[in-house]
Amino acid sequence: MGSDLSAMKAVMLRDIKTSLRQPQDLLNPLLFFILVVMLFPLGVSPEVEFLQPAGGGILWVAALLSVLLSLDHLFRHDFDDGTLEQLMLQPQPLFLLVLAKSIAHWLLTGLPLVVLTPLLAVMVHLEGNSIGVLCLTLLIGTPVLSLIGAIGAALTLGLRSAGVLLSLMIIPLYIPVLIFGTGTVMAAAEGAAVAGQLALMGAFLALALTLAPFAAAAALRISLSNG
Amino acid sequence: MAFDSLEAFITMGGHGPYVWSCYFVFFALSLVLIQWSRVHRRFVLRTLARGYAEPDTAGTSRASADFARVDTSDH
Amino acid sequence: MWQIFHKLGSPKWFYGIASRLMPWLLWVGVALFIAGVIWGLAFAPPERLQGNSYRIIYIHVPAAFLAQSVYVMMAVAAVVTLVWRMKLADVFVKSVAPIGALLTFLALFTGAVWGKPTWGTWWVWDARLTSMLILMLLYAGAIALGRAIQDEKSSARAVAVLVLVGVVNIPIIQYSVEWWNTLHQPSTFKLTEKPKMASEMWVPLLMAILGLYMLFGWLACLRMQTEVLVREGRTRWVKELIQQGGTR
């Protein structure tokens, strides 16, 4: 058990260290997030009447797309340089190591998105309470995006047209999180109680934490068998 | 029969176009898939039969590599 | 028990049994389906609220019904692929996925056309149609992944994982879409809301569903046989089968 934990820590540390030395990879999803949000006032309407009710949804969609964009890197570098093979041959259960990688991925993409959210939320005229709830839903929701995304990233590993395929496979699975994320923000804007919805999102997270790493580990074994 | 005449059956009280277009698309697309599956099957059978008729040459002799330069001067 | 299971996994055995089953599936299926549809179209009484547009139900509901159960069947086959590595299970998944996708599309299309006289608009973001749209994307994802991976075994297992992940998500998706629906459209007339159906209405519906099931079985067998031929093309039994003309 102790060796499992220390191995997970080592995997996370390595991912964080390599990413911090390539800050561009970290910045790209954040820039993308800002760009997508910016398109809505420019493309639809800058009026408060549009942006305020739609703001939660816009930010959620933008965050979802940013995470999707960053998923390609989750295993690809490791696959190319052989780190993934070594990871698979570690004596610890693979799903724990995949979980560690997913957590590292969230710390490096999801968490910065959440941190950036209040700023963008103000720009789409969200109000104080809504901003708080929005951040909370993203805080619970983005780890789910990373965990489910890991399955897709593992399945498309080593394929040529991985990008579009990944979106096709993963977006349908993201829909429940998106629905509850935006729904909760909307309910909060109308002054309704949101504890129930937040608890439900917490349940999604718990489910993703327990199931997704198994599926992603199985997918990795398959993709590596091919290599 | 729920309709008085053939015309009533076809117009369906104004809903005819909706009902009939649904049925048309349903049967048309289903038949396309069925026909496509059958054509593909026939193609596979023909390809296999041709493969059995011809002696298999692939992989029987391993080409030996001598890395000889290819003469490209004649043009 | 194990022997039966092993036999079930043998492509040769499947090929033989499918050949014997297919005529039955085809003709009984055609008879049931056509009878159900004609009964529904011409003889069943019009519906009280929707008039005659409800007659779309005789293809919409069978298509939707089958679209969902095909995905569940694929999930069962996926388990077999992953646990027992049975080749035939993957042959099934690869062969029926396009059928499932087509049925989902047909359910969506007929649902949308039905919506026009019922709601006055072609497309409504109602819970049922939205879930169907997502189901179609799940099918598309499985088909695309299966085609993208060259290696037969890897492709089989990867698609199996994806289908299983999808089937775990379907109830969650359906639940969340329904919740989302109540959020946005508090009171709409639903297709699912079953008006009390007279027996003259639901008996033909049942026939159409059963018939379509059998037709699906027939087409699945046809496509699976083709797939088996492709994969087993180098084996002796396929060679003998084709040279003896046993494939007509």
Place this chain on the structure above:
Amino acid sequence: MSEPLLQAVNLHCERDHRTLFRDLSFSILPATLTRVEGPNGSGKTTLLRVLAGLNDNADGQVLWHGEDRGASRESFLRNTLYIGHRPGIKAMLTPLENLQALTAGRGGCPDSALRQALAGTGLSGFEDIPCRRLSAGQQRRVALARLLVADEPLWILDEIFTAIDAQGVEALERLLVQRVAEGGSIILTTHHDLRVPGMERIRLGDSDHEEVSHGL
């Protein structure tokens, strides 16, 4: 005769409808060096990946200490070291950090030992320079430094002599001989003319390609 460490029973692997190997059975005994031979494309790397447990698309059985490997997977993984074409060296990390990360999952190794191992592969002075600034041969050496601290009884090494200079190759051969003398088992592929006394051989790519391969 000592008990075999690893046994392959009737391994069968196909790729794109081409049989790479079929009915392949052999045993790996302790303190032996086994070389897998065959022309390009004959499935050497695939066989090593099957043996290492990376490729489970092959039919047949792999036994570890006489038991099915699936049942004793953890013990197998703990006692096997695999170094492949792509050795798992991250360009953004320094050689020392790479070795730390690679050994962390296997019980770890003190930094002093890792530094010594790096020095042993001729990389002293490069320990703290990101690997992307090293040459291809030097990057390979980082991966090979693991061999100087590894205590796994079974090593599976795929083309370890690639990009290593003549002097390095000689030293590496000595290391392998010494390892076998200590009782370790090694399975490897190499295109270079390896001369080790008592070397076992597994030849691939000799089987004829039959038109009709298997009937059911």
